[in-house]
Amino acid sequence: MIRLIARELIHNARIWVGTFAVSLVAGFVGAFAASLIDTSLRYDGEVRQFLAGGSMAMLIFTSITAVIVLSSISNLTVALQRRSYALWQLVGVPPSRVGSTVVAQLLIVTALGSASGVLLARSVLNPSFTLIFSSWSAITRVNFTLSLIAASYVVAGVVAVMLLGGLRGARRASRIAPIVALREPDAVAMKVRWFRMLLAAAVLGGLCWAAASLYGAEFTVILNTSIVITPLIVALIAVLGPLVLPAVQRAWTSLVPRRASASWFLARHSAGYRLSQSAAAISPLMVAIALTGGLYTTSALLRQSLIERTGDDQGWSLPLETVVLTLGGPLLMSAVAAAATVYMTSHAREHEFALALAAGATHRTVIAMAVWEAVIYASSAFLLGLAAIVGGGIIVATALELRSMPLSWASAAIIAGGGLVLLLAATVVPTIASLRHSVARTLAAE
Known part of the structure; x- marks a missing residue:
């Protein structure tokens, strides 16, 4: 053994x-x-x-x-x-x-x-x-x-x-x-089994409890509790990933007409076919986007509450050490996981690219497929992360009785952009390297 x-x-x-x-x-x-x-x-x-x-x-x-x-x-x-x-x-x-x-x-x-x-x-x-x-x-x-x-x-x-x-x-x-x-087929269907449903119910219960504890509470209580709202929403999305991820990815990619680009059409169906691999690439980036945007959004909401209540933000700011401590580790872990996922699954994509070349596709089309695949992953992660940020923002803003709800779009967009660059490097570089291999040998390899 x-x-x-x-x-x-x-x-x-x-x-x-x-x-x-x-x-x-x-x-x-x-x-x-x-x-x-x-x-x-x-x-x-x-x-x-x-x-x-x-x-x-x-x-x-x-x-x-x-x-x-x-x-x-x-x-x-x-x-x-x-x-x-x-x-x-x-x-x-x-x-x-x-x-x-x-x-x-x-x-x-x-x-x-x-x-x-x-x-x-x-x-x-x-x-x-x-x-x-x-x-x-x-x-x-x-x-x-x-x-x-x-x-x-x-x-x-x-x-x-x-x-x-x-x-x-x-x-x-x-x-x-x-x-x-x-x-x-290599792409096994993602399913939500009874254990996931129980876990989702537990996370949802924790989210409801945390959200309920905000209403009518003092500002210091809201300050300490609001930080966990968005992470709990992220956890709920991750647990229900087999239902949520395919639906979101399928919904927004279907908005692009099939005739727009052959490479886009191939990349979209490839990502949709390998749902388990797509989910493994999307989930870490979604976590990074949601946690970053959620932290800055919560800070902005608390500052807005101070301004509406006292007319002054009282020097409110998000300390740098807090940002580094809370986000440094998760961002590093998410970035490495997203890149590692693409690297781990590159062998399967080499076969797909070889099949495309055997069917008459050009090297340019294959590289474009890799680019679109990275775009699909990053965009899906951004949409899911944004949903968690907005959901957490609504809960906190309602508890604080704010007349407006500032959202930290910039922080989420920056993380999404960085994730896209990382995914592009992890998909395009191996794809260019694989184009040097013989198509016949790639298809014959097991």
């Missing part, structure tokens, strides 16, 4: 490199949140209060992002190797061993990746926090640490989320008949 695990990791190195990279970043970001908590326990008074407040905000945003990103990546990792697992059974590997091998692969790669991220974070903790908290003079006497127990919690958390995310795929790989798996 050990030899099988090792050989499969090498054979599908492209997939596992992406999984390792996302796990590394998750461990790196998680180590910063754990360090804030671990350090705050060693101090008293103002220092502990300051660090505890920062760790709570960072933990909320980082945890929601990590769960969405890691579960999406782990599910994609297993789905991309479905045919390999079927071939294992055809050569005599028992179904039970297939399932245990899949879990072992996820465990090994995720543990190594997250542990590497934690080790990397430990070497830059103090310089990073000193830079972030440079405006607070008391930080000069704080020595940020990360105990072995705290580091173990980070690694265990990343591994647990990855295993839970890939568990259904591993179970499916071990139970499905190999001939059925080989005959099914």
Whole structure:
């Protein structure tokens, strides 16, 4: 079994490199949140209060992002190797061993990746926090640490989320008949099962509770609670992804006429056919857009409330350290996950591009397909993120009884633009490289 695990990791190195990279970043970001908590326990008074407040905000945003990103990546990792697992059974590997091998692969790669991220974070903790908290003079006497127990919690958390995310795929790989798996299309339909519905109900219940607690509450209560509204909406969209993502992507792409561009037509149907892969690329970027826009929108709403109530914003501003702590980790994790998803699935696109070339398409058409695919992912993520921002803004604005509702369009657009650039690099560069390969050899490769 050990030899099988090792050989499969090498054979599908492209997939596992992406999984390792996302796990590394998750461990790196998680180590910063754990360090804030671990350090705050060693101090008293103002220092502990300051660090505890920062760790709570960072933990909320980082945890929601990590769960969405890691579960999406782990599910994609297993789905991309479905045919390999079927071939294992055809050569005599028992179904039970297939399932245990899949879990072992996820465990090994995720543990190594997250542990590497934690080790990397430990070497830059103090310089990073000193830079972030440079405006607070008391930080000069704080020595940020990360105990072995705290580091173990980070690694265990990343591994647990990855295993839970890939568990259904591993179970499916071990139970499905190999001939059925080989005959099914590579793009497996996304479904909302009972567990997702229960989870969606739990998230919706938390959202309703948080929203209800805002109405009639004091300003300080609204200040502390409003920050979680948009993240909860993001979590709800992610849980209902199999229903929401295809519908949104199909709806807005259908507005472009088929005759507008052959490359657009091909890219649209390719993205719609591979829904699980599309969702894995869209979800991380959607999280980054929604969390950024939601934080700045909530800040703008609170400032507007102060102006309407007192006639002055009382020097209200969104501190830089708050932005870095709450958004730095999620943005990094989302960016790496979006790029890793495209990189992991590039082999499947190489076959599609080779088929297009064999059917008479030009290299220019194939490159345009890659460009349009990145545009589809980024635009879908922007629309979903915008829905979360607007939804959270409406809830907070209603609770504050505002006469107007300022929304931070600029921050959402900046993140969406950055995500588009990243996706373009992750799709177009491999596509140009694949055009150098022989079409016959690409189509013949398994």
